Structure formats: C-alpha cells, structure tokens
Amino acid sequence: MSTAGLPTIWQLVAEGAATLPEPFSRAALINWVSARRPDVGVASIATHIQFATDNAGGHPSTGRTPLLHRVDRGLYLRYRGPDITESPAVPVAGRRVLLIGSSGATSPVPVPVDELFRSVGFARAREHAVRSDLPWFVLSAKHGLLDPGDVVAPFDVELADRSSGYRTAWGEWVTAQLGERLQLAGVTVAVHGGVDFAQPLRQPLARRGRRWSWRSPAPGGSLTTKHRCARRSGGSSDW
Numbered sequence: 001m002s003t004a005g006l007p008t009i010w011q012l013v014a015e016g017a018a019t020l021p022e023p024f025s026r027a028a029l030i031n032w033v034s035a036r037r038p039d040v041g042v043a044s045i046a047t048h049i050q051f052a053t054d055n056a057g058g059h060p061s062t063g064r065t066p067l068l069h070r071v072d073r074g075l076y077l078r079y080r081g082p083d084i085t086e087s088p089a090v091p092v093a094g095r096r097v098l099l100i101g102s103s104g105a106t107s108p109v110p111v112p113v114d115e116l117f118r119s120v121g122f123a124r125a126r127e128h129a130v131r132s133d134l135p136w137f138v139l140s141a142k143h144g145l146l147d148p149g150d151v152v153a154p155f156d157v158e159l160a161d162r163s164s165g166y167r168t169a170w171g172e173w174v175t176a177q178l179g180e181r182l183q184l185a186g187v188t189v190a191v192h193g194g195v196d197f198a199q200p201l202r203q204p205l206a207r208r209g210r211r212w213s214w215r216s217p218a219p220g221g222s223l224t225t226k227h228r229c230a231r232r233s234g235g236s237s238d239w
Helices: 010-019 026-036 042-052 119-133 166-183 196-209
Strands: 068-072 075-078 096-101 136-140 144-146 190-191 211-215
Touching: 010 026, 010 042, 010 075, 010 166, 042 190, 075 166, 075 190, 096 119, 096 166, 096 196, 119 136, 144 166, 166 196, 190 196, 196 211
Parallel strands: 096 136, 096 190, 190 211
Antiparallel strands: 068 075, 136 144
16 A cells, blocks of 8 residues: 555644644544554554653654653643743732632533533632632633633533543643643642542642642532642632
8 A cells, every 4th residue: 555645653643632632542642543544553653652752761862842741641741842831921910820610501502611601609600700800710621721711612521520540631731731821839729619620630739839729619609618728838728
C-alpha cells in the first residue's frame, strides 16, 4: 500500500492531541490515529506517543517540540511548554478566586456556561460570585476550567462516574489551567461544589502551596455547609 500523500504518524498524534477532549487516554489517542492510518501498527503509534511525551521515561532527544504531557498512567494533556505555571497570568484582586462546580439540568442549546446549569445551588453560587467582584470560573467534568462567558453545548459527563485516574488527571489539569490564567501566589482558591469537584483539587493545590477552601451546597442551594482548607501559611478560608 502506498503511503504517498498520507499524513505522518507524528502529524496525526499532534492532530489527535489537539482534537480529543482533555485529559485523553493513550488508548483513545492510539485509536484516533489508527482510524486514520490503519496500515500502521499499534506498536509504531505507541512509540510515537512515547517520543512525543515531554515527561515520558527515557524520552529521547528528537529535536522536535513535544506534543504531549503525561499527567497519570495512560492519561495525557496537550504539551503547553516546559513550565506552564510561568505562562502569562494576571494578578488576583482580593487575594481570592472562586470556582463553582457545574450541577443540575442544563439548557437544551449551547449558551455561556454561566447560564447553562439550572440548579438552585448553581444559581446561588453564581449570584454570590458576581456580587463578590472576585475572579470566578466554572468547573466542568468534561472541559476542566471555564470562563463564565465560554459558550458550551449541553453535556452529560460526571466526575463521579469517571475512574480515579481520570479524576486525578482532571485535578492536575484544572490547577494548570488556573495557573495559566491567574497569578496564584498568596491567593486562596475557594471551591463551591460537591466532593467530586473538591477532592481532585486538594492535592494539586496544596502541593503548589495554594490555600483553598471548600463549600458543599446544602439542600436548597445554601452555601453554609462543609469547609476544608489546606494551606502553607495561616489565613481565613471563608469566602
């Protein structure tokens, strides 16, 4: 079979990484490439993934910019540079940022994510965030960290239904996304949502020395139930 005119495996790995929703699995990437180049064996695709991963064990010096960053066994993000925490970011006014977990029924059509969820708890958390005049984002099991104005189609992905590996990768991914947007030194990250959102973020934030707090919505959508915080130094954990 002639391969003239066909994309290379490296090109397909790059295209697959840009197309698949993060975090994506090694198996999903292999299947994506294999569907477009069925003439190539799985072992060859796997080797290309190894070469394309910046933090893979024994990563060879190919002279090419990496395509992937591994966040857990068999789970990857797109490569964003040698230290994504040093990406341009803005200072945080008020020393606090709010993260609201997505919850409840959704709009039937694509809308800004701050209008997508219809639960009382989400609406009250959103109102609180808007009134606080602090930077805030929406947490999505599918999309990671979203700006309130990001337009998103309805989706049905729950962190509780995902593997522990996915949840671990999701927490690392969201923490990295947050670090790309904001300068987090000395900032408290306040998470409003269920334990499924809070737990994956606890270790990535604490490992980076970030203070954080968690509020779980009570029945009726109040913001008055559980609090937890992990910090390097003292300070209030309240919203």
